Amino acid sequence: MSEQPLRRRASVKAAEVLKSSDNDDMDRDSSDSSDDFDAPKSSSAKKATKASHSKAEVSDSDDDVPLSARKQSKPTAANGNVPQNKRAANGSSRNSAANDDNGNDSETSDAPVTKKSKTAAEKKVDDENENGDNESDEDDDDVPLSKKKANGDVKAKKTPVGKKDTAAKRKLKVEESAVTPAKKRKTPAIKKSGTPVKNEKKGEDDDNDENADEEEEEEDQFAWWKDGALDTSEKWKTMEHQGPVFPPAYVPHGIKMKYNGAPIELEPDSEEVATFFAGIIGTDYEQNKTFCANFFRDFLTVLKKQKKTCPIKEFAKCDFTPIYQHLQEQKELRKAMTKEQKQKIKEEKLALEEKYGWALFDGRKEKVGNFRIEPPGLFRGRGDHPKTGTLKLRVMPEQVTINIGKEAKVPEPPAGHKWGSVVHDNTVAWLATWKENVNDNIKYVLMAATSSLKGQSDLKKFEKARELKKHIAKIRRDYTDGLKDKVMATRQLSTALYFIDRLALRAGNEKGEDEADTVGCCSLRFEHVTLEPPNKVIFDFLGKDSIRYYNEVAVDEQVFKNIKIFKREPKKEGDMLFDRLNTAILNKDLTKYMTGLSAKVFRTFNASYTFQKELNSTPADGTMQEKILAYNRANRQVAILCNHQRTVSKAHTAQMGKIQDKVRGYKYERSLIKKALLEVDPKLKKKRPELLEDESDVDDDFVQRYLTGLEEKEKDRVAKALEKENEKRKAEGKAPLKELEKKKSVPTPLESLSVEKLEKKLEDMGKRIETTKLQIIDKDENKTTALGTSKINYIDPRISIAWCKKYDVDLEKIFNRSLREKFHWASHLDDDWEF
DNA sequence: ATTATCGACTCAGAAAAATTTTG
DNA sequence: GCAAAATTTTTCTGAGTCGATAA
Known part of the structure; x- marks a missing residue:
C-alpha cells in the first residue's frame, strides 16, 4: 500500500x-x-x-x-x-x-x-x-x-x-488563577527584556536598511508579550473576518475514460471523481489496494446517482489514462503560460488573500491561516490507513459554522446558500468549522502562525x-x-x-x-x-x-x-x-x-x-559558516531525538556524487596551483613541505574524468553559444556560421603568476574546498532528518535569538521570514536569557 | 465511576510553489 | 545572462495530544 x-x-x-x-x-x-x-x-x-x-x-x-x-x-x-x-x-x-x-x-x-x-509507614504496599x-x-x-x-x-x-x-x-476560572501566579513570575523577565531590546533593535536597523522595512512596523504592532497577560480564555472582545473561501465549482472537461476498452461518457459528478483518481496515477496510491477499493466503492456510489445508468462494475476494467493524459497536458499548458498570464494568476491569488486572508481581532488586523475550505478529493491517509482512497466530499456552506463577533457583519455565504450556523464564541480560536465526511473529523479555519493568538x-x-x-x-x-x-x-x-x-x-x-x-x-x-x-x-x-x-x-x-x-x-x-x-x-x-x-x-x-x-559547542571564533553548521548540528540532534524524518529525495545519491566530484575537482585545481607555486619559487619546497603532498582522493582516473568533463562542458558551451548566435543571425537574415571565431580566452598559465597571487589562489581554493566539504557533511547528515519540525514547534526561539546575539550571527541566517514573523514575540530578550 | 466520544488545538511530512544557485 | 537544477519556503491537510463531556 x-x-x-x-x-x-x-x-x-x-x-x-x-x-x-x-x-x-x-x-x-x-x-x-x-x-x-x-x-x-x-x-x-x-x-x-x-x-x-x-x-x-x-x-x-x-x-x-x-x-x-x-x-x-x-x-x-x-x-x-x-x-x-x-x-x-x-x-x-x-x-x-x-x-x-x-x-x-x-x-x-x-x-x-x-x-x-x-x-514509608503509612503507605500500603x-x-x-x-x-x-x-x-x-x-x-x-x-x-x-x-x-x-x-x-x-x-x-x-x-x-x-x-x-x-x-x-x-475547577472550571476555567480555577485554572486561570492557578496559571496566573506562574505568569506573573515570568512577566517581569519578559517585560524587562521587551523595552531595552527595542532600542537595540533600532540600532540594528540602522545598519541594515532592508530589515528596517520588515520590522519597522513593530511600533504599531500589538506587543502582547509586553503586558505579560497570557490569559487566553477570552480571545477577543470584537472580531470580524470575511469567512472562508470555497473551492471553485467543478468544470467538466468531457474527456472520456474507458471501460473494458470502450470510451464512457460520464456525467460531471462522476467525471470529477474519475478525475480525482486519474490525478493519483503514477503515485504509490495507484498500486494501493485499499486505496483503489475505497475509491471504487465511492465511485460506484456516485455513478449510481447518474441519470443514465453506467456500465461500470469492475475496477479492473477501468482505464483512467485518457483523463490522466489530459491532466498532464493541462500541466504542460500551465507551465508554458506566458509571463503575463502567470502574473495575472498571481495577482488574482493575491487579491483573494487581501480580502480573505485577514481578520480583525479587537480592531487589530491579523493574518488568517487556512481560510480556504478544503476541496473535494480522495482521502490520502498516511501509512496503512483503512480509509485511504475514500471520497472526500465537497463541503457546502450549509455545513459550515461561522464564528464571529456579535457586532460584526456576518460574511455573505456563496450565492444561493446559507451558513449552517453563526456563533459568537470568544473562548475558541476558530473562525469557521465544519465536519469532514471521511473520518468525521472536525476541521477549523484558524489564525496564521504569525498571529498574536498563536x-x-x-x-x-x-x-x-x-x-x-x-x-x-x-x-x-x-x-x-x-x-x-x-x-x-x-x-x-x-x-x-x-x-x-x-x-x-x-x-x-x-x-x-x-x-x-x-x-x-x-x-x-x-x-x-x-x-x-x-x-x-x-x-x-x-x-x-x-x-x-x-x-x-x-x-x-x-x-x-x-x-x-x-x-x-x-x-x-x-x-x-x-x-x-x-x-x-x-x-x-x-x-x-x-x-x-x-x-x-x-x-x-x-x-x-x-x-x-x-x-554550547559553537566555535566562538569560528567563521560564520562554522557557527551556522554548529547551529544546524544542534538542530539536528533535536530532530533525531524527536525522530523527525523526511524522505530521501530520489536524486540524493546522484547529488552527493556530484558534489563530491566538485570537491575533487577543486583539489585537482589546487594541486596545479601548488605545482606552479613550487615552480615559481622552488625555495618553498623546503619551507613548505606540505606543498609537495598529494591531494587525497584525487587519482589519475578521476583527473582523466574531470578533464574530459571540462572539455565536454566547454564544447557544450561553445555549441550553445553558436546556436544562439545563429538564431540571432537568422532573425537578422544573415547566414548561419559554422563556428564561432572567438575562441575562449586562454587562461593565464599559473606559472606566470606571482608568488603572492598564487598564494592567494591557494588559500581561496582551500577555503572553497572546506566550505564544500562542510556542505557535504551537512547534506549527508540531513539526508533523512527533517530539521524544520523541531525548529518550528519544539525549540524555544529565544534560545536561537540569544545564540545569535552571543555569537554575532544575523537572525536571518537561521530564521527565514516566516520564522522571524512567527517568533516576533521572542525577539526582545535579555542578553543572559536562558531556557 | 469509568469509559467512550467529542472538541479544539498542536504538530507532521508531502507536495507545490518560489527562490537561489549553477553551469 | 539564461535555463535547468537544486534548495528553500509555503501550503495543505492528516495525525496526534489532551481536557471536557456524555453515556
Whole structure:
C-alpha cells in the first residue's frame, strides 16, 4: 500500500553522531539510582517484604486485570511486521540529553531520604503475584523498593491532593488563577527584556536598511508579550473576518475514460471523481489496494446517482489514462503560460488573500491561516490507513459554522446558500468549522502562525516547558523509585515516564480500528519492544504519521527487568505492554507536579534543553559558516531525538556524487596551483613541505574524468553559444556560421603568476574546498532528518535569538521570514536569557 | 465511576510553489 | 545572462495530544 518511499536510516551511522556523553549519562543515572535507593539485598529482607504484603496481594488481585480488558489484543496479523519500507529511526542508543539535570541536582541523594523516612509507614504496599513468582532478582528489589515507593507515593500524593481538589472543582476560572501566579513570575523577565531590546533593535536597523522595512512596523504592532497577560480564555472582545473561501465549482472537461476498452461518457459528478483518481496515477496510491477499493466503492456510489445508468462494475476494467493524459497536458499548458498570464494568476491569488486572508481581532488586523475550505478529493491517509482512497466530499456552506463577533457583519455565504450556523464564541480560536465526511473529523479555519493568538499560546507552551525544569529532578527521582514499586500500575507508569523523559516518546493515545495502526509510549505493544541482555531495549514501531521509530537503547537495570515483567507470559504479540496505563492516567499523575503538565511537555522541554546544551559547542571564533553548521548540528540532534524524518529525495545519491566530484575537482585545481607555486619559487619546497603532498582522493582516473568533463562542458558551451548566435543571425537574415571565431580566452598559465597571487589562489581554493566539504557533511547528515519540525514547534526561539546575539550571527541566517514573523514575540530578550 | 466520544488545538511530512544557485 | 537544477519556503491537510463531556 501506500508504499512510503524507501527511506531508511543506518543505525550504524547514527551511532557515530552520538555523543559519548550518552553513556556517561546512563552510567551516572544508574549509579544514582543505586546510591539513592538500593538497600542491601538480603533474602530475609525479601521474605519479610513478601510476607507483609501477602494480604495486599489478595485484595489487589484486580491489579492484574489489564485496564483495557475490553480491548483484547488486536489482530496480530496487522501488528507483527513492520513494513520493510518504513524508515528506521536514527540512533542506536541515544539518550535524552536532558539527563544532566540529574547530575546537577546535588540534592538527589538527600531529598529522597528525608521524604522516605517520613512516609514509608503509612503507605500500603500492594504486592502483585507477578512480583512474587518473578525473576529471582525481583525479590531483592522489593525490599528497598517498597520502602522507597511508599514514600514516593505518599509524598507525591499528599502535596498535590490539595491542588487536585481545586483542579477537580475547577472550571476555567480555577485554572486561570492557578496559571496566573506562574505568569506573573515570568512577566517581569519578559517585560524587562521587551523595552531595552527595542532600542537595540533600532540600532540594528540602522545598519541594515532592508530589515528596517520588515520590522519597522513593530511600533504599531500589538506587543502582547509586553503586558505579560497570557490569559487566553477570552480571545477577543470584537472580531470580524470575511469567512472562508470555497473551492471553485467543478468544470467538466468531457474527456472520456474507458471501460473494458470502450470510451464512457460520464456525467460531471462522476467525471470529477474519475478525475480525482486519474490525478493519483503514477503515485504509490495507484498500486494501493485499499486505496483503489475505497475509491471504487465511492465511485460506484456516485455513478449510481447518474441519470443514465453506467456500465461500470469492475475496477479492473477501468482505464483512467485518457483523463490522466489530459491532466498532464493541462500541466504542460500551465507551465508554458506566458509571463503575463502567470502574473495575472498571481495577482488574482493575491487579491483573494487581501480580502480573505485577514481578520480583525479587537480592531487589530491579523493574518488568517487556512481560510480556504478544503476541496473535494480522495482521502490520502498516511501509512496503512483503512480509509485511504475514500471520497472526500465537497463541503457546502450549509455545513459550515461561522464564528464571529456579535457586532460584526456576518460574511455573505456563496450565492444561493446559507451558513449552517453563526456563533459568537470568544473562548475558541476558530473562525469557521465544519465536519469532514471521511473520518468525521472536525476541521477549523484558524489564525496564521504569525498571529498574536498563536504567538501567545506558543509562549505559553515554552514557559510551561521551562517550568518543568524546576520539577524535573523530583519527577526523575519519583519515577526512578517507582520503577521498583510493588504496584504494577505504578511500575508501569514509572517505566513509561522513564521512556517519555529519556527518549522523548509521544504519549500514545489509543486508536480506533478505522485508523492506521500506530503507537506512542502508552500504547506500545508486546511486539514493539524487544530485550537484548544485559541491558538493551530495542524499540521498533510505527509512530505518528506511520513514521518508523527504531532505537536501541541501553537502559537502567530496573527498566530492563520491568519490561521483562511486562512482557511475561501469557502476554503475546498484540497485547499492550503497559496494560495498566493509558495517557489519561499518566497525565493525571503528572499534574500533581505542576499544573498543566502532560506528556507532551517533556518533548518540548527535552528538545529545547538539548538544543541549548548542544549549542554550547559553537566555535566562538569560528567563521560564520562554522557557527551556522554548529547551529544546524544542534538542530539536528533535536530532530533525531524527536525522530523527525523526511524522505530521501530520489536524486540524493546522484547529488552527493556530484558534489563530491566538485570537491575533487577543486583539489585537482589546487594541486596545479601548488605545482606552479613550487615552480615559481622552488625555495618553498623546503619551507613548505606540505606543498609537495598529494591531494587525497584525487587519482589519475578521476583527473582523466574531470578533464574530459571540462572539455565536454566547454564544447557544450561553445555549441550553445553558436546556436544562439545563429538564431540571432537568422532573425537578422544573415547566414548561419559554422563556428564561432572567438575562441575562449586562454587562461593565464599559473606559472606566470606571482608568488603572492598564487598564494592567494591557494588559500581561496582551500577555503572553497572546506566550505564544500562542510556542505557535504551537512547534506549527508540531513539526508533523512527533517530539521524544520523541531525548529518550528519544539525549540524555544529565544534560545536561537540569544545564540545569535552571543555569537554575532544575523537572525536571518537561521530564521527565514516566516520564522522571524512567527517568533516576533521572542525577539526582545535579555542578553543572559536562558531556557 | 469509568469509559467512550467529542472538541479544539498542536504538530507532521508531502507536495507545490518560489527562490537561489549553477553551469 | 539564461535555463535547468537544486534548495528553500509555503501550503495543505492528516495525525496526534489532551481536557471536557456524555453515556
